[in-house]
Each structure stands twice: as C-alpha cells, then as structure tokens.
Amino acid sequence: MTTESRVLRRDEWDTWYSTLELAFGGVAEPAEERELWQELTEVERSIGVWDGGSCVGTAGAFSFRMCVPGGRIVPAAGVTMVGVTPTHRRQGVLRSMMRRQLDDVRARGESLAVLTASDPAVYGRFGYGTASERMSVEVDTERVRLTVPPGTDDVRLRLVPPREAQEVCEALYAERVTTRPGMLARLPGWERLPLLDAAASRAGASPLQCVLAERDGAVTGYARYAVRPDWEAAGPTGTVVLRDVEARDPASYAALWRFLCDMELTVRITHTNRPVDDPLLQLVSDVRRCNIRIRDQLHVRLVEVGAALAARTYAAPVDVVFEVADAFCPWNGGRWRLTGDARGASCEPTGDEPDLRLSVRELGAAYLGGCTLTALADAGRVQELRPDALAEASAAFRSDRAPWLPHGF
Template sequence: MSTDLAARGLPPPPVWEVQALPATQWQDFYTAVLNAFHEGEPGEASSLWRSLAEPGRCLTVRDKGAIVGTAGIFSFQMAVPGRQVVKTAGVSLVSVQPTHRRRGVLSALMRHQLDSLRRQRVPLAVLTASEAPIYGRYGYGVAARQLSLDIHSRRVCLTAPAPDGVTLTIEAPHKALAVCEEFYARQVPHRPGMLGRAPGWEHLPLLDPPSWRKGAYPLECVVARVGGEVAGYARYSVAVDWSHHNTAQGTVRVRDIEASDPRVYAALWRFLLETDLTSRVVAPNRPIDDALLHMVSDVRHCAPTVLDSLYVRVVDVPDALAARAYSAPVDTILEIEDAQAPWNQGRWHLTGDRTGAVCTRTDAAPDLTLDAAALGSAYLGGTTLTELAAAGRVHAHRPDTLAAATAAFTSPVAPWLPHSFCRSLLPRL
C-alpha cells in the first residue's frame, strides 16, 4: 500500500501510537465517542455508562494531543453451546473522528486490542456493529441474528397453552428489578450468545430517559408467577395515538420478555397483545427461533424481519474451541487463516462431543479450511458450516467432513443477544 501511495506522489500513512486511557480522562474519551456518532446524550444515560466503564481497558489514538480514535472493552461471561459460560470481551465505544477516517486509526486500535486480549487469555471477543461492513476484515463474523416483529395485534390471536396457574402483576420496573435479574441470570446458560451481567449492568434494560420515549409513557413491567415463584417478566412501554377520528391506535413497545415455559410465555404475550387502547405491538429484538412465530394465528401480520446482531471474534482458537460442547461427536482438522492474529494461523485438531472438547496443533492434512470471520460466524452454532461453504467461505477437502462438522457445531437453539452493550445501539423504541 505504501508503494502505491509513493507512486502517486502521496505520503505514507502515519504510524499511530495506541495508548491506554488514564482513568482521569474518561470524560474526554466519552465526549470523543459522542462526537464521532454525532450524538448528545441525556445525563441519566451518561452517568450509567460512566459507572459501567472500565478505563483500564479503554484505548485511544491521539493526534497532536487530541483524541481521534477510541476503543473500549467490557468484561462479560457469555453462554456458548453446551450450557457453559466463557470469559468474553465486549468490544464497544469504538470510534474514529470524521477528520481521521480511512487513515489507519481503527486498524491500529483493533490490532492492539487483539494483542492485549491474547495476553490476558481472553478466548473470545464480541461486538455489535453500527455499520455491518466494518469488522469482517478484523476477523469478526455474524454469529447471532435478531428477529424484529411489528404485530397488528387486532388481526392475530394466540393458539397457545392455557395460562393455568400463571398470575400476572404489574410492578414498577425498579422495584421488580432484583427478581427479574435473578430470573434472567438463570436463563443465560440455556441460549448461546446471552451475556451474564456483572453488577451494574442490570440497570441498562431500565434506561428510559424521557427524550428517548417518542411520545410513549414511562417503562412498565409485568411479572409472571407460578406457585408464588417468578416464572417470567416483560418490560414494555405504551404510546397511545388518538389522531384516528378519536379512536385509539396505540402501540406497545416491548423492551424485553423472558419466560420459563410455553404457558408463561403465552400468558405474557397475550397480555401484551390485548393491551387496551392499542392495535400494534413492536418487538425489535427477539431470537430468530422465537416460539411466538408458532403461537400466532397469522404470522404475516407479525411482519418478521431478520437483522444481524452479535459478531464473534475467536481470539484464541484452541481455548475457544475447547470451551464449548458439540451436538455430535467431532474429530476434524481445521485449517485457520488469520492474518490479524498469526498465533491462530495453521492447522488444529478438534475432538469433542456433548461433554467437552480438546483442540491442539497438528501438521496433519486439513479437512476444512476457513478464515477467522467464518469461524466466528460458526462458533455459537447459529450459522452452519454448510451454508458458509455454499457461500465459498469454507472449503471442504472431503465432502463427508463438512456434513459431520456441521452437525457437531450446530446449536439446538439459535444464539441470541437480548440487549446491546454498544451505547449507540441501545433500544430507543
């Protein structure tokens, strides 16, 4: 690249120095992030992010003293196939100032961050992308998707289990926070991609500044109990529109919903769909295998749309592949192409089953060849190796090995990220 620039009479790109952020400079760091996204932020949200920040894991690039690039990490435990949770870096607060785009700032930050994660023995990194094309070149692959629903609630009904024994109560979100968070924590291991929340993160789903409501009333919470025990909950807001000839055409905006079993899930959805003065329910983030699609009388009136959500980067191949279980026995040689993380480059012998796995270096002939982004896409089991091969992103050296590896990597439930940890993608319904 430098040779091409010289041939055109242009100077070589600068070599950017990446620096750790001093804790005293958090506000300067965060202001740079807001400026890059062309956003302001209400004090309630800003205070929460300050309390969640890990300044010691934040990086900057400066030009003449001014911050022109940022990248941060939040510490999570993420569920992976096999109901295990694995130490995971949540990459966020990534920005480049408009004056410094396409000058290598982001590449410098991403490489430095990846090297740091390897030294810290963190096997996985994840992020949610504000722009989809950016992160593939750094080895991140789309590993989980989300379902967006826009339901005409007066045109559908539920064909679902009767809510026998389920009681629903409307409770203030903050007062119900502890019991809802305890229930959420029990759900995490059951679905790959869900994040175990460290103390403080439980306040993120309750973030509800008036400037984000778009005419809706404040956030509400309905809690489901069976035999006196919490069995699910839903957080939502309601916006009522009286402009249609004095007839209410309100919208229920679902923030999140969790349930222990089908009858509880059906009871919560029935409550939301039958809310008085409303004719529409929007739920922007549900798993792509959401049971609601099989409970409604007419899925066409739910307008399901699938979007990309969680991107996974395998930082350490042997540790990451050994950290999850496999749906079928696997014994295969993977050849990984990874220019950004040369320690992953080469051939790896993976053996495992539902009880665990081992991954070691080998010189044996490969069964499958794939790059880091394809491995990230397949890691949580929601994107199959077969579909990646059909797209030319996985090369099978023998046809039988592709089918066997696909069966092993697949998860019985779709991976899903219930909430974002990227401040620019918070649910402003």
Template sequence: MTTETTGTTALRVLGAADWESWYRSLEWAFGGGFEPAEERAAWREVTEFDRSFALWDKDRIVGSFSSFSFQLSVPGGTQVPAAGVTMVHVAPTHRRQGQLRRMMRAGLDAARDAGEPLAVLTASEPAIYGRFGYGVASHVLDATLDVARTGLRLPPGTEDVRLSLADPADVMDRCEELYARLVPARPGMIVRRPAWRGMILLDAPAARGGASPRRCLLAERDGELVGYARFATTARWEATVPDGTVLVKDLDAADPAAYAAMLRFLTELDLMSTVRLPNRPVDDALLHLVSDLRRSRLRVFDRLHLRPVDVGAALAARAYTADVDVVLDVTDAFCPWNGGTWRLGGGPGGAVCERTGDAPDLALDVRELGAAYLGGTSLASLAAAGLVRELRPGALTAAATAFSSPIAPWLPHAF
C-alpha cells in the same frame, strides 16, 4: 498497555478525568447529539477504564476503543470469557491512516494477554469488522404484531400463570435472578454484572420519543417468578380511532406457559393496535403462537459478531451436538497465531482442540469459524457460499451437524 505514539498521534489507556471528552467524541462520531444525562451516567458506570483506549492527536481525542470483560454463554451452557468490543470510532480527520487497525490490534492483543478466547461486538456498520476476523454469529428478529387481526395459540398451563405489574426498579433483583438462570440455556447470552443494572433500567424521559415510562410485567406460578417483561406504550389516535403501540424492551420466560401468558397480556392492552418486539431470537416462540404471521411485520438483522482470539481454547470451550473428529485448516491474517491446522475432537460432553500436523479435512478463515461458533450459522451454508472448503468427503456434513445448536444463539441487549 503503555502509551504508543505514531507520528502526531498517541494511543493510551483512558483516564477517568478524560472520560467526558472521550464520550463526547463518541457522540460526535454517532451523529453529534448530546445523550441524556441518565444515559451518560449509565455508560460511565459500566466503562472499564483499564480496557479503554483514547487516541490523541496532541491535546485532542480523535479516536476511541473499549471492551468489557464479559462471560458469554456457548453451546453446552459454559460461560466463556469474551472481550466485548465497544465504543469504537475514528474522527473523520484521521480516517484512512490505519488508526482503526491500530486500535483493533491493541484490543485483540490485550484480550489474548488476558486469556480471553473470544472477542464479540455489535456493529453499527457491519461491513467494517470482517477484515478483522469477525463473523456474524447470531441474528435478531424484529417483530411488529397487528393485534387486531391476529390471535394467539396458547399452550397448556397458560391460565395457571399469575400476572402483576410493578416498577422495574422495585423488582430488579428478582428479574436478574431469573435472567441468570436462563443464561446457560441459550448460546450468545451475556452474564450480567451488578454494574449493568443501571443500563438495563435506563429509561431517560428525553429518550422516550413520546412513550410512557416503562413498567414491568411479572409472571408467577405458586409464588415463583417464571417470567418478566419490561414495556412502554405510545398513545396514538387516527381521527377518533385508537392506534397505540406497545414497545417491548425485554421479555424473558422460564417456560412456554409463562411466555404465552405475558404475550397475551401485551397484545390485549386497551387502545393498542400493534406490539413491537424489536429484539427477539430468530427461533422465538411467537413464530408458532401468532395465528397469522402474514399480518405481522418480521425482519431479521445481524446481531452478535464474534471472532476467536485463541482458536484452540475457543473450540475446546463449547460442547458439540454430535461426536466430531475433524482437522481444520484455519487462516487468520489479523491474528496469525491462530493460523494452521487444528484437530477438534469432542461431542456433547466437551471437547479438545490442539495443533496437529495431520492433513486437514476442512479449510476456512477465522471469520467463518466465528460465524459458526455459536451454532446459529451452518458450516454447510458457508460452504455453499464458497467460504468453507471440504477437503475430505463427508467431513463437512459431520462438522456442520456437530457445530449446530438446537437453540438459536441470541444476544438480549446491545453493548
């Protein structure tokens, strides 16, 4: 993108020399505190400068926009190029002037030029991004387990799993190899590049809030790594009674026994009364392993917001649970090249999506298409809210079935 000037403001690609000023403007936008040096360094390492914009008013940065060149797992296991939108802000002095729209426009145009069928983001304020075509495509489960008053149902093979502890940095390569094997199995996961290792290991002492340094729990079977968990502990005493908390950052497993063995370990640590798992899939196995969920605190939040940048390419990139042949009438006010009727035909083996002049079966906005894309939000549920219209009887049930995913989409970490 060349420099674009409007009035007194100019939007241009971020230069390396301006990164510190750019990032400080973000810190002001998100509360004003200085982040630890380790965190700033990790973010700088993953910043893709050619995909990052700074909004300047003369010699002052008053806005920012960035994106990552991600590969996102979609139903069927394919990894699809996606623009991971991040670092977005507009200074309070420049609100209500169309600056956010301007940066979102530049970002989506760049994603289209790069041939990325999808754009994704996590939202600090979810109400903002719907007007740019983003729908909530995945949710996250925040669970706090009361280990003193609940038990676990353990699947066969749990006792065959060998557990050990290690420094997270020392076993990073093994854990990332396992993570890479798990990505195709669950929609919404991101292929991690080497530059992201610093972000995954980030554990700045100043940001621990009194917790211990993180440790890594390894689960092995016959010498093969089948799971890992990165966790910390916070010691607390109520009078003379221990009341500590286990804080679980990551918990990934290749099979049920490995998952159960690690969960049992985490719930049996001495002096700990609760286990906090703030980022789990909404279909997480703990929902079936914990003996009494009423003794646990469970909350669900929006997580990954998604919008198709290229409707045809996006719908053709994923597989479908059942055979489908449906004509979609798509509205997209922000990316008008997506508007019109599209025939989607496909099934478990793949799909084709092309322009058509045939009469539509369903009508929906691109926001709802994004919400349903990973299979975590039902088209039928959206229709019940009046957001999808069935134009041919039977089309809604068939399409909703095809778009569904037997495994809930999940984004393992924010960006």
C-alpha cells in the same frame, strides 16, 4: 500523521466519550445514559488515540462472560465504543486500535472477542464473523390471535414498578443465560441497563412499566414495556413498545404475550430484539401480520482458536482437521484438530492433512451454532478437502436453540 495511542485515564472519560459521540454524528446522549456508560466503562481496557491535545479515536472492552453451546459460561471481551473522528478516518487509526485491543485480549487469556457492529462491513477484515441474528416484530394485535398452551390461565399477572421488580427479574434472567448461546451473564452494574428510561428517549411513549407472571407465589416471568398512545378519527391506534420479556415456562411466556396483545387502546406491539426462533412465532395465528425483520447481531472473533473451540461442546461427535487462515492474528494460522461431542472437546495444533480449509472469520460465524458451516461452504467460504468432513463438522457445530444477544453494549 503523528498520533499517540494509550490507555484511558479516568479523568479523560468525558473528552473520550464526546469523541465517540462525534464519530457517531455528534448527538449527545441523555444524561442518564451517559452516566451509566461512564460507570460501566472499564478504563483499563479503554484506548484513546490522541493527536496533540485532541482525542481522535476511541475503543473499549467489557469483561463479559458469555454462554456457548453446551451451556458453559466463558470469558469474552465485549468490544465497544469504537469510533474515529471524521478528520482521521482511513489513516490507520481503527486498525491500530484493533491491533492493540486483540493483543490485550490474548494477554488476558480471553479466547473470544465479541461485538455489535454499526457497520458490519468494517469488522470482517479483523476476523469477526456474524454469529447471531436478531428478530424485530410488529404484531398487528387487531388481527393476530394467540393459541396458548395448557396452564396459561393458571398464571397470575401483577403490575409492579420496574425498580421494585428489578431483583426478581435479574434472578430469572440469570437462570435463562445458560439456555441459549450468546446470552451474557450480567456483571454488577449491568442490571441497570434494562431500566434506562430517559424521557428524551421515549419518543412519545409512557415511562417504563413492568408486569410479573406468577404461579404458586413464585415469579415465573416478566415483561418490561411502555405504551405510546395515538388516535385516529376511527379510534385509538396506540403501540405497546416491548423492551424485554423472559419466562421460565411456556405457559408464563404465553400469558405475558396475551396480556400485551390485549392492552386496551393499542393495535400493535413492537419489539426490536428477539431470537429468530422465538416461541412467539408458534403462538401467533398469522405470522405475516407480525412484520418480521431479521438483521445481524453478535459478531464473534476467535482470539485463541484452540481454547475457543475446546470451550464449547458439540451436537454430534466430531473429529476434523481445520486449516485456518488468520492474517490479523497469525498465531491462529495453521492446522487444528478438533475432537469432541456433547460431553466436551479438545482442539490442538496438528501436522495431519486438513479436512476443511477456512479463515478464522468463518469459525467465528459458526461458533455459536447459528450459522452452519454448510451455508458458508455454499457461499465459497469453506473448502471441503475430505469427503463428508463438511457434513460431519456442520452437524456438530449446530445449536438446538438459535444464538441470541439479549441487549447491546
């Protein structure tokens, strides 16, 4: 097979994106969604693999800024739009794109690459570890009751067209970014993503709606949702399809959920992406009636081990030497001494004896503080070489809040 891999030209985008759609089954996206992704695509970070005049492989990256434990916002390459046509799979096309992409990420000085995986089994071999999870819920609002905190009744709720509320919602979202690892600081243009509302994608639901929570004249929270009406012989069985919800304080968050639970003509609320430690779990009377499901979400790859580990802080003092294996990015291989605490950290190459042995994939999984090094060791993926080193490092890597990615890319 003779193929050419090169940076995408702007006038090739339609062909390139159609190849991606073909790789994912051939169903074309609604025009509104396709238009937004075209505007957001960074063509200089997008790769096309061509066989003659045909595009057979696609891969891109977004120049993200992501919160890491400690609240710092750091550059991260958001790997995206990765696809290979059925005729060219298992022929090295994906591997060649991953090689070129990670080399480019390193050249740009980004120490982290992140992605959401359509097939999680694919990316482990390139050094990505599962670093966060997402929770889906289906709340039975006929049986579940909420216990709300003091001050909930003081919150005023107001319906506002989503586009009119866009600016205040984005300002509140920006405040929330530093409170949870894995959240992305949205760059210009990305504020349009939560408002995508193509009629073809509604599956019988209403147009997008928005409710604002307010106190003393200030917006303290918002929820964006749609309603899918339905009826049975016994009465209405509609669904509130919740898209996103954020709040500045517990009372505002509870007020928004109470509003959604009390929606007339509905019997359930569905949401496909909440943190696994979402406060909702502490508000509901019966968590079993919330039909909770957990799945993998953000996959993290340390492109530069030293810089990435030094970019975050640590929940407890740590001084540990990692022996890291990284066959795909061999510059990461070897021994690294990590020293740090809640104020900062450093991570440098060392010749000292190692305390823990692991691959870069395990460091990626533990990086945001959701997956513990102890859990990875229990699965045989981390080896302790010095007594107590595992407990020390695992405690230090923890995050007080579970990492979470608020939207896909």
